[in-house]
Amino acid sequence: MKSHASTLLAEVRTFRQNHPDVRYVDLIALDIPGHFYGKRYPIEMLEKVAAGSPLKLPQNAVLLGVQGGLFKIGDYCFNDGDPDANRRLVPGTLKPVSWESQPLGQMLITSDGTEAPIEFEPREVLAKVLERLQHKGIHPVVAFELEFYLFDKKLDNGLPQFARDPLSDDADDQPNLHIERLSRFGDVLDDMAQTAKDQGIDITVITAEIGPGQFEINFGHLDDGMRAADWAALFCRSTRGVALKHGYRASFMAKPYLQYPGSGMHVHVSLYDGAGNNLLAAHQQQPLRHAVAGCLELLPHCMPIFSPNHNAFRRLGGTVNAATRASWGFEDRDACVRIPESDPRNLRIEHRLASADANPYLVLAAILVGLEHGLEAKREPIAPLNEDRSSGTDFPLEMLDAVRAMQHQPVLRDKLGAEFVDVYCENKRQDHLAFQQEINAREYRWFL
Template identity: 35%
Template sequence: MSGNAMKSWLRKNPQVRTIRVAAADLNGQPRGKRVPVRFADKVVESGTRFPVSVLNLDIWGEDIDDSPLVFESGDRDGVLLPTERGFLPMPWLEAPTALLPIWMFREDGRPYEGDPRHALRAVLDRYKAKGLTPVVAVELEFYLIDDSGRSLQVPVSERSGKRRKAAETMSIRALDSFDQFFTDLYDACEEMDIPADTAISEAGLGQFEINLMHSEDALRAADDAWLFKWLVKGLARRHGFAASFMAKPYDDYAGSGLHTHFSVLDENGDNIFDDGGETGTEVLRHAIGGCLDAMADSALIFAPHHNSYDRLVPEAHAPTGICWAYENRTAAVRVPSGDARARRIEHRVAGGDVNPYLMLAVILGAAMNGMEDAIEPPAPITGNAYALDLPRIPVTWVGAMDAFEGSDHIRRIFAPEMIRNFLLTKRQEAHYMEELTETERVEIYLDTV
């Protein structure tokens, strides 16, 4: 959306009273400002400014203690400019409000490499330079939760007034129990131009999944996922309960994932993973090889929080072994069956608590590494991956940090500043999380991630 188009949008929506300008920090938290609508033109034309360190806050919104972005550099400003998305309504707020997504640049106009949206853009530039275009779709799992009491539980049904304490996989009744919420959610997605597709109930207590349609603009797909998480959480509060994408809110039920499907088109619009059959091309295997090679080192992106590792346990509907397979959901990387023209990779490791920009950057970056290096993966597995002797995804937060820090794969995907900032953030969070009880950890993650 051009500057003139943004101004035109505001003129066509005179009901808008205030504006939010917001960028995603490393944890995917929206950081920004509230702006009176009469000053909107200034933001559209010149952007806004706030400290570079704001994109490198911890999960509590605190500065990183030893970050060079704070006192060492004088806590200097970055320049935040509107993304191409332009203005969007914020249907979960009471007053008519518009959101203007922004991203950070340096004073001289260069992208700020510690901005997660720029991290994804840099990976996509590698594809563009080769005449390639990733086509991306995501599936987001989340829980609806009544957090008003001493313990978490499924909310009371908006239709029956009853609280059904049972997991109901693929249950229409479970969806209908929260019909007004889902109706409002789909209406809001239409308003925000988020391509929400199918909804299902999942295996957990009050757990649901919504798929977002595939997009040939991976940056927009990440925007959609980021905005969708924000929308779901905000709209749930309007309905009197919480929605959470935290990886594992209940010990006894499955965690929430954020699965990514992707294929790659060449300059002619042909899918380079499609060989006309069921197995896919050599390039498909090389992309899988790259994903598997970088998987252990990428775990800190896929599982960025203390609670994330409660999800990555055997036989809990989340992958633990580094492997791939055709049409097998116990594998970390799955090649779905179906029309060969849509041959694609499904990457199943990430939790719902990830930053979508960093998640897509590391998946697509690893796949590109594999294609560039012609990495051959091991043979696809068959049967139950949990029962096989496989190399493992890191099982601890600290182990994931160490793998991330020492990785050549990660250095090919992310800029040094991004790697440094993300590690400083996670190490600080790990330090302070050790001082909290499990209840306190759940409280902070419930609303943030």
């Protein structure tokens, strides 16, 4: 514990030496809907926290709805006295914030690893899954891919406007995959990539996607699943900030345009043993088939995680590469679970169902639980789409049905935690019911 504090203290002091103009640091964590909450600390106080002083925030901050309100969930929020809960600093995450008007820093905080972790904190949920897999000798390697849209900074009566082409000053309203779009929007994209790298995120491929003003960013593969999810969360925060600085609005909203493709969160996962052998490739890839079967079996029960809001369900079906049934296939982007072509060493699944605005910690936790369940159950999957284009099993396409499917699923309650499942489902149910009280413009106001 003492060496841990020494490491954190050294990190803070080094940061202060390298960034003497930074007076405040945002201490941030992701809540259930996938928004950052936290506090802005003077840098001097951060040194005290790093040295061992308590860091406490309200436990129920994790339970906030999409619009920041509190819902009655069991005894939480209104019958528990709104208690504080301990948080800790996440080593290695203290980085400069370059998109604000004043010099700032930011650092991740979490309850996982404290004496009393918050059972429904997304990072804690993933931490438990990763710890259990490690005890079983299973070591995931993970890479996220995130799609997003650029819009004009100003809304038109609450509705998004196409991003302005910097060369012509015309609206970028033509969907395409042209490489020239990367050049036309090069200034903002380069700044997004460099800012992400300054946060310690390994940015690899940048793609102009099919929708107007739509792009995809790929991250490097990591043998630390938690860090991979951290990257996805932090990238969303920095990308929004950089876009505003350049006069744009960046959004990870799942389906901003009905007529154009939605934005997804694609997650690549491979599993290795302690000796570095790819577990999915053993025995003529039989474990791969079992893992796929487990993912597909649990997928209909994880829909509130993969499609976390009303708008996210709009993304499913009707456009390019967004399935409406649980399916799999080799090199098939219509499948929920795609097996990219690779050598046995790099054999992996690509889980393509989650929307870009889903919570990355929970998405990865749900995927890993599916893989774990499949390896344990050792069942054969349904036929891949390569053999049968109609292959697939139904999953809920509406939030209340999805919540019912998730809440009492025994594998999820066991492997994600019953308390988390109950809290998460009620949070989603209440958010959905609140959203139904108003239509049209709110869909953009909440998720844009």
